[in-house]
Amino acid sequence: MCKVLKMAGRPSQFEQSEVLKAAADLFWSRGYASTSAEDLLQVMGMGKGSFYHAFGSKRALFEKVLDQFEHPRIGELKAALASGQPPLEAIKIFFRSMALEPAQIKRNGCFMGNTISELSNMDSGLSDAASLRLQALERFFAHLLDQARAAGTLKNPSPSVILARYLINLWNGLNITRRMYPDPKALQDLIALQLTLID
Amino acid sequence: MCKVLKMAGRPSQFEQSEVLKAAADLFWSRGYASTSAEDLLQVMGMGKGSFYHAFGSKRALFEKVLDQFEHPRIGELKAALASGQPPLEAIKIFFRSMALEPAQIKRNGCFMGNTISELSNMDSGLSDAASLRLQALERFFAHLLDQARAAGTLKNPSPSVILARYLINLWNGLNITRRMYPDPKALQDLIALQLTLID
DNA sequence: TATATTCTTTACCGGTTGGTACAAATTTAT
DNA sequence: ATAAATTTGTACCAACCGGTAAAGAATATA
Numbered sequence: 122m123c124k125v126l127k128m129a130g131r132p133s134q135f136e137q138s139e140v141l142k143a144a145a146d147l148f149w150s151r152g153y154a155s156t157s158a159e160d161l162l163q164v165m166g167m168g169k170g171s172f173y174h175a176f177g178s179k180r181a182l183f184e185k186v187l188d189q190f191e192h193p194r195i196g197e198l199k200a201a202l203a204s205g206q207p208p209l210e211a212i213k214i215f216f217r218s219m220a221l222e223p224a225q226i227k228r229n230g231c232f233m234g235n236t237i238s239e240l241s242n243m244d245s246g247l248s249d250a251a252s253l254r255l256q257a258l259e260r261f262f263a264h265l266l267d268q269a270r271a272a273g274t275l276k277n278p279s280p281s282v283i284l285a286r287y288l289i290n291l292w293n294g295l296n297i298t299r300r301m302y303p304d305p306k307a308l309q310d311l312i313a314l315q316l317t318l319i320d
Numbered sequence: 321m322c323k324v325l326k327m328a329g330r331p332s333q334f335e336q337s338e339v340l341k342a343a344a345d346l347f348w349s350r351g352y353a354s355t356s357a358e359d360l361l362q363v364m365g366m367g368k369g370s371f372y373h374a375f376g377s378k379r380a381l382f383e384k385v386l387d388q389f390e391h392p393r394i395g396e397l398k399a400a401l402a403s404g405q406p407p408l409e410a411i412k413i414f415f416r417s418m419a420l421e422p423a424q425i426k427r428n429g430c431f432m433g434n435t436i437s438e439l440s441n442m443d444s445g446l447s448d449a450a451s452l453r454l455q456a457l458e459r460f461f462a463h464l465l466d467q468a469r470a471a472g473t474l475k476n477p478s479p480s481v482i483l484a485r486y487l488i489n490l491w492n493g494l495n496i497t498r499r500m501y502p503d504p505k506a507l508q509d510l511i512a513l514q515l516t517l518i519d
Numbered sequence: 520t521a522t523a524t525t526c527t528t529t530a531c532c533g534g535t536t537g538g539t540a541c542a543a544a545t546t547t548a549t
Numbered sequence: 550a551t552a553a554a555t556t557t558g559t560a561c562c563a564a565c566c567g568g569t570a571a572a573g574a575a576t577a578t579a
Contacts (some may be wrong), residue, residue, distance in 0.1 A: 126366070128524075128525075128576085128577075128578065129523065129524040129525065129577040129578065130523085130524040130525025130526065130575075130577075131524080131525050131526040131527075131574060131575040131576055132525080132526075132574055132575075133525080133526060133527090134526080136526080146333055146357060148340070150441045151441060151442060152437075152438055152442075153354070153459075154351070154353040154354045155327055155353045155438075155442055156565075157566070157567080158564080158567055159565080159566085159567090167527085168526095168527055168528055168529080169527095169528085169529085169568085170527050170529080170569095170570095171526065171528085171568090171570095172525055172528075172545060173524085173568065174526065174527085175526085176566080178568075179567065179568090184568080207376060208363045214329045227442050228440045229440075232438070234437065234496045237496055237499050237500065238351075238429055238433065238434050238437040238438065239351055239434075239437065239438055239495060240501075241349060242350060242427050242428065243351075243500045248499070250477070252499070252500040255500055256500060258568080260371065260579065266341050272325075279513055283509045283510060283513055284513075286506070286509075286510045287510060287513055287514065289497060289500075290490070290493035290494065290496075290497045290510060290514070291489070292493075293493040293496035293497050294489035294490060294491075294492040294493025294494075294496075295435060295489065295493075297433045297436055297487070297489075297493075297496075298488060298489045298491035299491050300436050300437075300440045300447070300451070301436065301451040301454055301455060301488075307485070310482045310484045310485075311482060311486060311489060314482055314483075314486055314517070315486065315489070317517075318513070318517075326546085326547065327547075327554075328546065328547040328548065328553065328554040328555070329545075329546055329547075329553085329554040329555025330544060330545035330546050330554085330555050330556040330557070331546065331555085331556075332555085332556060332557090333556080333557080340575075355538075356535080356536070356537080357537055357538080358535080358536085358537090364555090365556060367558055367559080368538085368539095368557095368558080368559080369539095369540095369541095369557050369558060369559075370556065370557055370558085373535090373555085373556065373557080374540080377537080377538075378537065378538090379537095398537065410564075424546085432578085436561095442573065480541075
């Protein structure tokens with residue numbers, strides 16, 4: 122179980138976090154059904170035996186990827202907060218930056234939203250797991266909004282829970298709308314308008 | 321070509337609009353990749369020969385479905401407008417009703433949004449076709465907002481084009497967020513908050 | 520060295536995939 | 550009746566699907 126303790130048996134030639142990252146990127150861009158086990162083997166750089174020995178099945182791997190995935194932009198948001206940026210400003214920058222990314226990135230959308238979209242009628246277990254991740258992000262937004270309110274920078278009197286749901290809905294929407302309009306200009310006005318609610 | 325003129329040859333035993341509707345419902349609930357040609361044959365009630373003779377391929381059928389599809393709620397909106405309902409009120413009722421539908425309906429989401437989500441990295445032709453349909457809906461919203469503005473019922477001074485994009489983004493977002501929260505109450509407050517922008 | 524344990528390689532599997540070929544069936548026009 | 554045109558049913562296809570089995574390779578412990 123423990124990786125630092127020396128275990129009997131042949132050591133594995135791959136690093137769990139590395140191959141999981143590779144699998145996540147492929148699932149993210151192609152979705153579940155359109156990503157074949159063969160495709161996964163290739164980007165993960167492992168043989169069929171190792172793959173099924175380590176992860177059990179394509180579905181089990183997808184579950185694991187869902188659990189460990191974090192969207193790069195969310196990572197940046199957390200980093201900005203950790204370096205002292207005020208919560209409300211960090212949120213605004215987070216959403217404004219969604220207009221500016223290259224089209225190739227925009228086309229991937231949100232892994233969790235994609236999963237809900239693809240699998241809500243096909244595999245409620247996976248779809249629910251994705252929902253839970255987005256709900257966690259929503260709670261994180263609510264927490265930041267509470268901080269901003271305490272600091273007096275948030276004027277909107279609506280409950281943080283509702284405003285956080287508004288932000289998640291903005292995230293969900295933009296990850297579709299971004300793919301309709303790769304052009305940043307088409308999105309900047311929209312995002313500015315949306316952010317007036319937490320001005 | 322023309323259906324009313326009698327053509328030589330065996331008459332087809334299916335009605336185009338009927339089988340197209342059946343195919344649309346299946347594509348809508350399962351997406352493109354997870355809907356097999358075999359599945360389609362069954363719900364369309366036709367044999368393999370007829371199917372490929374009439375539609376050429378699964379992809380060509382999907383294209384045709386994308387072109388003719390109209391979301392039932394959009395149909396209701398147009399009907400309400402045709403029967404004299406004021407544009408702005410019709411829009412508000414349209415979005416408020418999204419909270420109330422049964423979970424089974426909510427799980428389908430928006431066929432165009434689903435298509436963008438699934439295929440933007442897999443088949444830009446189909447994804448773009450879905451985008452165009454949503455852009456047409458956006459123009460329709462803009463038209464209604466212009467009417468409301470002319471009637472003096474829309475106070476928000478933002479350009480109709482931007483507000484319409486806001487509404488499309490609301491639609492796109494809700495069709496994901498609805499699947500996170502099948503419970504109407506979780507959605508009603510969100511929708512009410514969102515609609516304050518066109519109050 | 521022997522043994523237990525774990526990972527890797529490779530060959531293989533039945534089922535499903537989207538699609539084709541073609542003859543039979545059914546119609547209209549001559 | 551015959552020919553031309555169109556649709557239908559069926560048999561068939563190679564390619565791909567996710568997954569398994571088994572034997573060998575590499576490590577730790579005794």
